[in-house]
Amino acid sequence: MTERQLNVAVIGAGPAGIYASDILSKSKLDVAIDLFERLPAPYGLVRYGVAPDHPRIKAIITALYNILKRGDIKLHGNVNIGTDVTLQELHQYYDAVIISTGADRDAPLEIPGVDLPECYGAADFVSWYDGHPDYPRTWPLKAKEIAVIGVGNVALDVARVLAKHPDDLHPTEIPANVEAGLRESPVTDVHIFGRRGPAQVKFTPMELRELGHVPDVDVVVYPEDFDYDDGSEAAIASSKMTKQVTEQLTNWVFQEPEDLTASRRIHIHMLQQPAEVLGSEHVEGIRMERTELQGDGSVRGTGEFIDYPVQAVYRAVGYASQPLEGAPFNENRHVIPNEAGRVQRDGKVVDGLYATGWIKRGPIGLIGSTKSDAQETIANLVEDAEAGILEATGPGTGADGLLPLLEKRGVRYTSWHGWELLEAYEMALGKAEGRERVKVVERETMTAVSRDEPHDGKLY
Known part of the structure; x- marks a missing residue:
């Protein structure tokens, strides 16, 4: 097992990705976790897959919020793995990559x-x-x-x-x-x-x-x-x-x-x-x-x-899940082929690549299933780390190496602080109308508010 701190990237900031990150952060590994999300806002289908009048949204989001607000899991939003940075490039900076892109x-x-x-x-x-x-x-x-x-x-x-x-x-x-x-x-x-x-x-x-x-x-x-x-x-x-x-x-x-x-x-x-x-x-x-x-x-x-x-x-x-460029995909089952979370290509394990959530098992089960699913995947990641088989293919510097690359490419990535800015903005819009929140739909406004940049205030 390597003596330096492990760098792990998690793709997808919905419940599956957040729970996997949380479980990994509490393991015995010395690990830095970076959570990548293609949208400027976290929470995945909890924010974008549940009806706005659903009574359980608040409880689930509160649980996810409490995990991310600790700060030991770094959120990087508005980053599309596959276009802004490839999966292969990601593995140059990270010892392990967990795919938790869900099914949308x-x-x-x-x-x-x-x-x-x-x-x-x-x-x-x-x-x-x-x-x-x-x-x-x-x-x-x-x-x-x-x-x-x-x-x-x-x-x-x-x-x-x-x-x-x-x-x-x-x-x-x-x-x-x-x-x-x-x-x-x-x-x-x-x-x-x-x-x-x-x-x-x-x-x-x-x-x-x-x-x-x-x-x-x-x-x-x-x-x-x-x-x-x-x-x-x-x-x-x-x-x-x-x-x-x-x-x-x-x-x-x-x-x-x-x-x-x-x-x-x-x-x-x-x-x-x-x-x-x-x-x-x-x-x-x-x-x-x-x-x-x-x-x-x-x-x-x-x-x-x-x-x-x-x-x-x-x-x-x-x-049904969508394929992630660079990762194997079963077109019939709409999942990434895996054995207990270890991704497989042509029946062989791909070292350092894992899956969890609906992209792993298909779109079945609720939050409880997502947690137990993440526990299985993380247990195997920890086992692989202890066996010494996790290693980045490049410098392995994690966010210290990857974020400058994103900046060089003009990717306007956002952060947890940026999400707090966007959430405060939406809550202020809601308060003005006597509501708890008004959701911002326009991606440019979401990104600009999250990055504390000037914007025209367009909501949709």
Whole structure:
């Protein structure tokens, strides 16, 4: 094992990267950790992948903030690994590199008609309404009736934001351009579709209950979409969360029609799988195939089809990771090939290269899974360091060598102090409007505020 301090670079400042950095900082290694993020702001999908009215954002961000504010993990924002500096160049300055770039694009849905212009990926829509600086500032919101394919929390977020009245979103940190866009939406009905039964949906109880408290939005569930088999009963008996979800869905089934008086509705349909998006040049409807449970919780198609008139379709069937230039990538699974976090190329371990989070295991699991995932990766990194197999291919000087290179290339990188400046700026914007925060969308403004440079104050 080398006697000098190890330099480790972590790519991606979302939960996976921050937790991995935190665990590594508390290991027995003498290590300097530099956390690189391609955006000027940290937190990844916690900032750019969760609906602005989600109640758990603050708690998660507070936990991540408390890790970074210590100062022993150095944050370098607005640095795109792959273009501003290559992965190979990074390894010249760092003994080990951990890739934690997450998953921020939509998994495909292969059905006829899905390429019509009003078919959207949920991840793209979420990035828009969360004010991601790399996405367009407008979104086409012209549909009165909308289909959302998928029964996870992202589908709930998308349906809720589409159906919720903008006045009820205003107190959140929703960007001004997003609020203005939603105010133009004529939506009346949002249909959520899941191919399996009520015991197999992936909603969490808290998020599902929230749906029932959205002002002037009714939640409608249909008795013909309800069925249980032996696998369903076993799932309910073995999981308190599953039981709570099915109970909430059952309560909506037994609502009285006269109690459904809201101007907007969210319909939850189960045991239906998408067969085709209808329309020639634009979305005119969606064709769903009725499914039936097989006894073990799985389903098969019945050959019975139902057409729903909708003018837009959002697919929320999962996230997928993007490849990082210079790193191996499995195009089928959308992950970096690895063995317990050690990156592999052609079945052989790449010394000094690691992965953690969704880029490592795929887009499954919540914060708890991300922490345990990071622990596994870091345990193997520590083992490799103690075995003496970690060494930079160049001078190994870490940030002392890399940051001057970025400056020479004109990369306007930001810091933790810069994030504190940007956060204070957003909080001041919010205070002026009686809100907690107004999120800055414009990347140039984000960067200039973070670097304490002059700017025109453009928010989006």
